[in-house]
Amino acid sequence: MFKNVFTKSLYTLRWHFLGWLLGIAFIVFLTMVLYPSFSQDGIEQIVNSVPDSLKSLVGNVADFKTIPGYIGQQIFGPNLYIVSLIMSILIFMAISANEEADGRLQSLLSFPVSRTKVYFQKFLAANAVVLAIIASTVVSLWIALVIIGESADYLRIWESIFALGLVNLVYGMLAYAIAMATGNKGLSVMIASGYAVGSLFITSLAPAVDRLQMIDKFSLLHYYNNPQIMTNGLNEKHLVLLLGVFVILTLIGWIGFLRRDVRTN
Numbered sequence: 001m002f003k004n005v006f007t008k009s010l011y012t013l014r015w016h017f018l019g020w021l022l023g024i025a026f027i028v029f030l031t032m033v034l035y036p037s038f039s040q041d042g043i044e045q046i047v048n049s050v051p052d053s054l055k056s057l058v059g060n061v062a063d064f065k066t067i068p069g070y071i072g073q074q075i076f077g078p079n080l081y082i083v084s085l086i087m088s089i090l091i092f093m094a095i096s097a098n099e100e101a102d103g104r105l106q107s108l109l110s111f112p113v114s115r116t117k118v119y120f121q122k123f124l125a126a127n128a129v130v131l132a133i134i135a136s137t138v139v140s141l142w143i144a145l146v147i148i149g150e151s152a153d154y155l156r157i158w159e160s161i162f163a164l165g166l167v168n169l170v171y172g173m174l175a176y177a178i179a180m181a182t183g184n185k186g187l188s189v190m191i192a193s194g195y196a197v198g199s200l201f202i203t204s205l206a207p208a209v210d211r212l213q214m215i216d217k218f219s220l221l222h223y224y225n226n227p228q229i230m231t232n233g234l235n236e237k238h239l240v241l242l243l244g245v246f247v248i249l250t251l252i253g254w255i256g257f258l259r260r261d262v263r264t265n
Contacts, residue, residue, distance in 0.1 A: 004117075005108070005117060005118050005121035005122060005125075006121040006122075006124055006125050009095050009121065009122045010128070010129070012095055012125075013094060013095065013125060016087075016090070016094055016129065017129050017133065020087045023083070024087070024133060024134075024137060025137065025139070026140070027079065028080065028140040028141055028144070029140040029143060029144045031079055032075060032140075032145065033147055035074075035148055036148055038070065067150050067151070067152050068153065068156065068231050069228070069230065071141070071152060071157065071160075071230050072160065072228040072229060072230030072231060073228065075137075075141065076160045076161075076164055076229065077225065078200070078204070080137070080164070081164060081167070084134065084164065084168050085167075085171050085196045086196075087130070088168040088169065088175075089171060089172055089174075091129055091130055092126045092130075092172040092175045092176035093176070093179060093185070093189065093192075094126075095122045095126055096175075096176050096180050096188070097183065097188050098185065100179075100183050100262065101185050105118075106262055115258050116254070116258070118257075119180060119253070119257050119258075120254070123176065123250065127169060130165065130168055130169060130172060131165050134164055134165040134168060135161055135165065137161060138154075138158070153230070156230045157230070159229050159233060160225065160230055162234070163224055163229055163238075164224070166224075166242050166243070166246070167220060167223075169246060170220055170242055170246045171192065172192075173246055173249045173250060174191070175191075175192035175193075176253055177249040177250065177253030177256070178191055178192065179253075180253045180256060181253050181256020181257055181260065182256065182260070183260065183262060198219070199219035199220060199221045200221060202219050203216055203219045203221040203222050206219075206222075223235075223238035223241055224238070226238070
């Protein structure tokens with residue numbers, strides 16, 4: 001039925017793709033069509049009433065007054081990446097530890113296919129699904145902008161999408177690398193989700209808590225949308241760092257998968 005592991009993995013992820021695609025598209029659309037309400041004068045009182053420790057999640061008043069600032073903070077900020085990081089971890093887990101837990105990976109390895117092909121074709125399928133979902137945000141964003149009668153710099157939007165896609169792949173790759181290198185589903189979920197939650201907590205509080213600013217350097221979210229891409233463009237150094245971490249995690253997972261025994265149920 002399937003020509004290779006890549007197409008089989010895509011088929012396995014079909015419902016993940018559809019569900020997350022619709023969910024994230026709805027979040028982006030709903031957030032964007034609320035822009036006229038948030039850009040009104042009364043929003044200053046609401047934003048200024050937020051505690052200093054949470055203002056990095058909400059943004060400053062200026063973010064709500066312009067389309068670039070609003071998109072950068074409310075679309076490509078915590079509103080979206082909190083959900084998308086969960087999505088990425090679950091998608092990468094679905095074709096790694098989940099398949100080993102129910103015996104599908106063992107059955108796959110019984111066929112004349114190398115572990116390297118299994119690892120990288122599954123890897124490519126998960127990457128393709130995550131990037132396709134993230135890239136689709138441009139459609140719902142465009143529709144919302146048309147409805148509210150506004151326009152935006154689509155070059156900066158695509159740069160923001162690229163950075164969001166990359167940071168999602170890194171967090172997803174962390175789960176995938178651990179799952180493929182150890183075969184331990186619980187450990188993979190614990191480390192990947194724990195690091196994602198810790199990153200969000202630290203990066204959100206670091207601007208208001210001096211003691212967390214050094215620790216924040218170990219959070220990959222520190223290197224995403226900082227400074228805001230919609231107003232400042234891409235930070236090449238941050239992108240190189242994220243790409244480097246992504247490559248290292250890919251190699252660690254691959255080497256671990258080649259060396260270990262895949263347990264049978």
